[in-house]
Amino acid sequence: MSFFAGIDIGSSYTKICLIDEKKKIIAEDIVSSGISFEKTSKKILRRVFKKINGNFKINDIKVFVSTGVGRYNFPFKKITKTEISCLVKGMTYYFSGKGTIIDIGAEDVKMVQINEEGEEVDFKMNRKCAAGTGAFIEEISRKLRMPLKKLNNLAEQAKKSIEINSFCTVFAGTEIIHLIREGKDIKEIARGVFESFVNRILSMVKVEGKLFLAGGAVAHNPFLLKVFEEKTGITPLVPPNPQTLVAFGAALFALENKKKIDV
Amino acid sequence: MERYYKEIYEASQSDKEKVAWCSSVGPAEILIAAGFKVYYPENHGALIGAKKLATKYIIKANSIGYSPDICSYLTSDIGAYLMNETPLKDAYNVPSIPRPDVLVYNTNQCREVQDWFKFYGNEFKIPVVGIFSPWKIKDLKKEHVEFVSNQFKNLVKELEKITQRKFDYDYFKEVINLSRECSLLWKRFLETAQNRPSPITFFDGTIHMAPAVCLRGLKEAVDYYKLLNSEVEERIKRKEGAIDNEKIRFYWEGMPIWGRLRFLSEVFEKNNSNVVASTYCNSWVFEDLSPEEPFESMAECYLKIFINRSEEVKERILVEEIQKYKCDAIIFHDAKTCPHNTNSRFGMPERLREKYGIKTLIIYGDLNDLRCFSDEQTKTLIESFPERT
Numbered sequence: 001m002s003f004f005a006g007i008d009i010g011s012s013y014t015k016i017c018l019i020d021e022k023k024k025i026i027a028e029d030i031v032s033s034g035i036s037f038e039k040t041s042k043k044i045l046r047r048v049f050k051k052i053n054g055n056f057k058i059n060d061i062k063v064f065v066s067t068g069v070g071r072y073n074f075p076f077k078k079i080t081k082t083e084i085s086c087l088v089k090g091m092t093y094y095f096s097g098k099g100t101i102i103d104i105g106a107e108d109v110k111m112v113q114i115n116e117e118g119e120e121v122d123f124k125m126n127r128k129c130a131a132g133t134g135a136f137i138e139e140i141s142r143k144l145r146m147p148l149k150k151l152n153n154l155a156e157q158a159k160k161s162i163e164i165n166s167f168c169t170v171f172a173g174t175e176i177i178h179l180i181r182e183g184k185d186i187k188e189i190a191r192g193v194f195e196s197f198v199n200r201i202l203s204m205v206k207v208e209g210k211l212f213l214a215g216g217a218v219a220h221n222p223f224l225l226k227v228f229e230e231k232t233g234i235t236p237l238v239p240p241n242p243q244t245l246v247a248f249g250a251a252l253f254a255l256e257n258k259k260k261i262d263v
Numbered sequence: 264m265e266r267y268y269k270e271i272y273e274a275s276q277s278d279k280e281k282v283a284w285c286s287s288v289g290p291a292e293i294l295i296a297a298g299f300k301v302y303y304p305e306n307h308g309a310l311i312g313a314k315k316l317a318t319k320y321i322i323k324a325n326s327i328g329y330s331p332d333i334c335s336y337l338t339s340d341i342g343a344y345l346m347n348e349t350p351l352k353d354a355y356n357v358p359s360i361p362r363p364d365v366l367v368y369n370t371n372q373c374r375e376v377q378d379w380f381k382f383y384g385n386e387f388k389i390p391v392v393g394i395f396s397p398w399k400i401k402d403l404k405k406e407h408v409e410f411v412s413n414q415f416k417n418l419v420k421e422l423e424k425i426t427q428r429k430f431d432y433d434y435f436k437e438v439i440n441l442s443r444e445c446s447l448l449w450k451r452f453l454e455t456a457q458n459r460p461s462p463i464t465f466f467d468g469t470i471h472m473a474p475a476v477c478l479r480g481l482k483e484a485v486d487y488y489k490l491l492n493s494e495v496e497e498r499i500k501r502k503e504g505a506i507d508n509e510k511i512r513f514y515w516e517g518m519p520i521w522g523r524l525r526f527l528s529e530v531f532e533k534n535n536s537n538v539v540a541s542t543y544c545n546s547w548v549f550e551d552l553s554p555e556e557p558f559e560s561m562a563e564c565y566l567k568i569f570i571n572r573s574e575e576v577k578e579r580i581l582v583e584e585i586q587k588y589k590c591d592a593i594i595f596h597d598a599k600t601c602p603h604n605t606n607s608r609f610g611m612p613e614r615l616r617e618k619y620g621i622k623t624l625i626i627y628g629d630l631n632d633l634r635c636f637s638d639e640q641t642k643t644l645i646e647s648f649p650e651r652t
Contacts, residue, residue: 011639069639084647108640120651122616125644127627128637 006250009070090249312521460504
């Protein structure tokens with residue numbers, strides 16, 4: 001049996017996905033990226049091998065494709081691809097049709113327009129600013145000392161929302177503390193956080209066709225889907241593995257490249 | 264360039280010679296003909312950026328009320344002045360920037376040069392003369408040219424008061440001729456990028472443009488470009504590209520990111536991509552200068568520059584340029600502190616894509632303030648392009 005691996009070394013989390021020749025996912029894992037991408041890569045490999053069985057070794061993997069900001073830091077023989085190509089590859093495995101893919105990572109948001117054939121026709125990223133990225137919600141959750149799950153639950157219960165600025169993550173946090181002091185409803189504040197977040201993303205991209213969502217922020221904040229739907233009038237399509245989708249796309253590239261490289 | 268900076272510095276120390284500071288697309292030919300040594304603060308700003316000193320100086324200017332949101336050439340240059348430092352010292356062994364006798368700017372390239380020059384006018388207690396250019400010109404009209412050429416003629420009178428000397432019209436015509444020759448040679452250099460593979464890159468252009476900016480109107484610039492062109496033409500004969508395996512050709516729109524020239528050129532090269540041409544380097548081509556009508560032709564040339572044109576004209580020029588250089592895509596540099604020379608903020612990339620099918624990329628950064636630029640994001644953006652083509 002041959003295996004193919006995609007590893008997505010992101011700024012906050014490293015994700016791995018192993019597939020077989022039939023594109024079946026054998027194992028996946030997610031660990032914090034930490035301060036050494038090299039050490040993290042080894043750690044995630046150890047973990048994922050253990051998940052499969054104790055005898056699994058690196059040589060059992062025919063091809064590695066590494067992606068994400070740390071793609072060049074992966075310490076084993078690999079092919080590198082940008083996370084944009086891997087994202088499109090992974091998403092078009094699950095869905096077809098013209099549309100806009102929005103991948104919300106910890107520190108960036110990628111917006112890719114694809115045509116009917118699933119080809120990338122345009123691509124945008126956020127400015128060097130955390131607003132509209134996962135860091136925004138994480139920062140607010142830290143400021144409120146409230147786990148993401150609870151923030152989601154509160155937002156879901158709110159009937160209306162309080163508008164919160166979407167331009168500066170740090171000051172949005174300060175604004176929220178001010179609103180709490182004023183005695184505003186925490187549920188409405190929580191909903192305002194997600195609306196502000198989605199508004200920021202939608203100000204960066206015109207959604208055309210279908211709306212496909214992925215990324216850690218989508219995986220951990222299910223309420224975002226509802227807000228996206230309310231704001232765009234389009235029901236978002238989300239793959240089963242939104243946080244590891246890019247790693248899965250990388251694994252698909254690994255499978256495609258099995259004959260092209262000498263391993 | 265070393266000799267140029269040394270000569271200006273020496274002139275600033277002598278009683279016999281006068282120094283003028285001029286905005287980079289300002290009326291340099293008139294200043295040279297009036298007998299001034301001409302210094303360009305924007306070139307100094309670019310040098311600060313390229314030496315990665317800008318952030319150190321920008322915060323100093325911020326602290327006296329010059330916002331981090333305004334031109335980072337301005338803030339880094341003023342910050343360096345406040346700290347009594349200059350990269351000219353290390354680069355050319357020139358102890359300081361030259362003290363000016365007059366400051367002359369033209370608003371054709373941006374509006375913030377006037378505030379920049381006014382700062383120094385107050386510091387040095389010297390005259391500041393502004394040339395005000397009609398902005399966003401669609402069709403260049405006679406009235407536009409007259410409006411600016413009259414200001415040029417008035418400038419001559421102001422300069423005569425400072426030099427206490429009659430303006431030499433014969434020398435002026437000679438300077439105009441030299442400036443035109445420099446422009447034609449510089450244009451020839453830039454146009455060599457039409458070859459496939461291109462013998463030059465945009466990044467080469469940002470370095471080799473220094474004489475077109477600082478020495479136009481002087482024989483040295485003409486000599487420089489003659490030599491440069493002969494070298495580049497040899498490369499073309501040998502079919503030698505600036506990068507080894509040119510597969511993708513980009514057009515660059517907007518300011519260079521001075522502190523990341525090497526980084527960017529290497530990222531492009533690694534991805535078999537070459538940025539072959541730009542609106543930026545092309546801004547110092549004044550081929551219609553004419554000694555027969557020196558003031559009018561200068562006015563026309565300086566009004567016609569890309570940055571001073573309407574959105575419609577800019578759109579047309581970009582489409583023509585992309586075709587001329589056979590580019591696969593255009594990169595817009597959205598420079599945080601340079602709205603005047605950022606052309607991606609009024610729907611231009613979207614129009615180029617939708618109307619003409621041109622592929623576009625937007626890089627967020629800044630000319631000097633590297634806090635606005637992300638290496639990783641930009642690298643991913645550039646690397647993703649060959650993957651999708």
